Amino acid sequence: MSKKHVVSATINGDEVEFLCEARDTLLDALRNSLGMTGTKEGCSNGNCGACTVIMNGQPVVSCLVLAMEAEGANLETIEGVACGSELNEIQSAFLEGAALQCGICTPGIIMQAKSLLAANPDPSEQEIRFCLSGNLCRCTGYDKIVRAVQAAAAKKRSVAS
C-alpha cells in the first residue's frame, strides 16, 4: 500500500488538510477523503464535465487534476455555492426554470456557469453555449439550462446595479 500524503488547501473558504495517495485525483479526494460527494463522476477522463470545480478562479475538471496538485490551492465546489441557507442566483434560476431533470450534471454545470458569470456578467446565448459545451447533459436538451443561465445573469446584473 502506497504511503499517503497530506495536502493543505482552502475549500469553500475553509482551510482544510486531507490525506491522499499520489495517484488519487482531486475528484477522488473530494469524494472519498473529504466526503464531499456533491461533485459527481461521469467519465473520469475529462469528457463530461460533471466533476467541474473552480480552482484558483478557473473551472477545472477535478478528475484530471491530481489531488496533490491542489496543495495551496483555493477551491470552490458545489457545496460552497449557496451562502448559508440562501441559494445563489444560478441555483435559484435552475429551480425556477426547471433546468434540471436527473440532476447529475447540475453541480458541474452550476460551477461552470458561476465561473462564466464571474468573468462575463452579460454573456450572449452563443457565449453561454460555448462555455457549457464541455458539460454534457443528457436529459434537458440544454434549452432550459441556457435560459436559466441567462436569467441568473440578468438577476445578478439587476442586483449589482
Added chain:
Amino acid sequence: MATVDKPKYKVIGTRPIRHDGVDKVTGRAKYGADIRLTGMLFAATLRSPHSHAKILSIDTSKAEALPGVRAVVTSQDFPEQGDRVVELGEGAANMRHLSANVMARDKVLYKGHVVAAVAADSMHIAEEAAQLIDVQYEPLPPVLDVLQAMQPDSPILNEDIRTESLGASGDDNSQPTNIAMHYLFEKGNLDEGFSQADVIVEREYDTTMVHQGYIEPHNATALWNADGKVTVWMSTQGSFTARQQTAELLRIPVSHVKVVPMEIGGGFGGKISVYLPPVAAMLSKKSGRPVQLVMSRTQVFEATGPTPGSHIKIKIGAKKDGTLVAGDAWLAFEAGAYTGSPVGMACMCVFACYDLPHGRVEGFDVCVNKPRTNAYRAPGSTHVAFAVETAIDELCEKLGVNPLDFRLKNAAKEGTRRVDGPVFPRIGMWETVDAIKQSAHYQTKLDGKFRGRGVASGFWFNAGMKSSVTATVNLDGTVSLVEGSTDIGGSRTGIAMQLAETLGIAAEAVMPTIADTDSVGYTDVTGGSRVTFATGIAAYEAAKDIQRQLVQRAAILWEVDAAQVKYEDGGVVGPANQKISFAELAAQLHETGGAVIGNGTSSAANQGGAFGTHCVDVEVDPELGKVQVLRYTIAQDAGTAIHPSYVEGQMQGGVVQGIGWALNEEYCYDADGRMANPTFLDYRMPTCFDVPMIDTIIVEVPDPQHPYGVRGVGEVPICPPPAAIANAIYDAVGVRMQTLPMSPPKLCKAILAQGN
C-alpha cells in the same frame, strides 16, 4: 395550446418548484455512488478483451494473494439457473442468459463481458488485483452484422436458442440459431392494397447501435448481512424489478432482498436490467463487508444495454389523391449477445401513426457479438420512424402532396386498428400535425443556400402497469406522500401535484418521498412513460381514500351521519352547510380517531398512446458533410400537462437525443468486434453548442383512462428527429439518407455520389 375544452385546475398546469430541487442544486442529493458505509470495500471487475471466445480457465490465486484484497468472485460463485424463464416486472427473462450476462460462464459473447470481480480496501487495490486474474480464452469468430448472423452458416452465439415464432410459420425450430424471435403481423390484403396504389416507394435502411448516454454510470452497494438479508443501495429505474432480478440471480427469496433506490442520474431505459447488484452482493457475502461497485464509462458503453442496430425494408403505396393504401415492413434487429431486442415493439410502431388498410410487418430478433441490448426511450420506435417517415416523404414528393397534408389525411384516429390488432381510443396524432402546420416555425419561409426543412411524426404506446402510494395526513395540514416510482426527471412533483389537486391543497403542502422495497407497495419500473399516468392514478386513489376518511372524521365532529357529509373544494361540507377546511380537520385528527393514511394503487393495462410531430430546419455544409440544426419545433399530445415545464423538458431532451442519434452517435466496431469509441469524446453526444433552442407546443387531447387526462410524455419525442432531419437534408441538398447516423463522412459520400 389546448385543442379541446378541458376543466381548469388549481394545481395541475402550474409550475411549482420541484420538491427535491434544493438538494439537487446544492450537491446534497445522494446518488448511487455517493453512499459511504462503515467498513465499505471497493470493487472492480475483469472483463473480456474478446468479442466471442470460450473461457478455458480462470486462475484467481494471484489476485487473492494481493494485500488488501478481501474477496474474488467468478461464475463458480453464482447459482446455476437452468432452463428458467421468469417474469421480472418488465417482461419475462431467460434466467440462464441474464445470469451469464451478469457473470460469464463458459463463453464470453462481447468485449467487456464480465468474467470476475474483486473487492478490496481501496479502488486502486481492487483494480490492480483484477488485472492479476489469469483467464485463458479460445477466441471464436465474431458475428457483428445482423444479416450475416441470420445466415445458416453463421457462427452460433447461444447453443440453447431456437427460433420462437409469433404469428409466423414455417421456421425451423430444430437447430441452434441466432434468430431468437420471428414476428409476423398482418392486416387486410397486402397484394390488393398495392394493386390500388398509383405510387409505390420501396427502400432499405440501416441504423447502428446507440447508447442511452446517461451521465451517471451504473452502481451498486450491497451488504449481505449475517442474518441472510441482502440490502442493495443503487441507482435504478425500478427498485422492485431490481429486487426480483437480484433475488432470482442469487436464488434467495425476494423478501430477503431490500433495494434502496438512491437518486438516479439518468436512465432512459438502460437502468432496468441488473448488472452489478448480484456481483456486489456475492462479494459482500464472501468478505462479510459492504461492497461498492461502480462502472467506468468505458464499461457502461461496452457492457450495458444500448439500443440495437437494425436493417429495415419498407414498401408503401398510395393513391394519386394521397390516400395511403398499403405498407409492408421487414425488420431485423440486433439483440446483442442474448435475446430481447425491441423488434416486437418496432413491428407494432412502424405504421401506427397511420390509418393503414392493408399492412404486413415481419420482424426478427437476432443475436450478435455486441452487448445485450436494452430499452432506450420508445425502444424500437425511432428505428422504424426513421425508415417509414422518410419513405413517406419520398412518397409525398412523388405524389406532389404536402407531407403535413398527407399526414392529416391519413392520420390514425379513434377507432383505427393497428396492423398488430389493437384499436386506438381517443388519440391526438391529427392534432399534433395540425399544430405544426399552424406553428410560427412552419408558417415562416426558410431561405438560404444548402438549407432545408423536414417534418416527421412518431408514436409510442405508453404503458400502464402497477403502482402504489401511501399518503399520511399531518397535523399541520400537509401530506407525506410515499411512492415506489424512482424519480429520474421530476416525477415526484408531478405525482404530488395530482394528490394536491384531488385534495384541494397546495403542491407545496405535499412532501413526496421515494421509498425502498420494504416501505411501499409493489411498483413497476419508471419506464414506458408510465409514472405520471399510473403512479398519478395511485396518488389520485390515495387522495380519494383520504377524502373518505376525512368525511368520517367530520361526521364525528359534527355528530351527523357520514352519508350527509361530502368532500369538496379542499374541505368537508356538512348537512347544515357546515364547512371545515382540510387543514382545520387535519389539526383535529388526534381528537377524532388518530392517523389518517390513504392508500392508492393502480393497475392499468394501457394508456391511450402518445404522438408527436416535429419540424426542423437545417443547414448542410456540402464540403464537410456537417449538418447544423438551425431551428426545431416539436408538437406533442400530453393529454393534460401536469407540470408544463417538465413536459417541455421531456420533449426538448428527447429531441436532442434524437438529434444525436440522427447526426453523430454510433457504436464503431473493428473487425474483431471491439468498440473503437467507448468514451464521451469519441461517442459524440450533442453538446450545448451543437443545438438551438427547442420550441415546444404542448397539445392536450385528454386520455379518458386517467382522471385528469394525463398521457405519458417521456418517450415519443425521440422518435421523429432522425427522419425529420433526413427529410430536411434532402430538402437542403437533394440526397436521401438511408443510414444512421447521417454523420459528416456518410453525408459527404452521399453528396459526392450524387455529384457523380
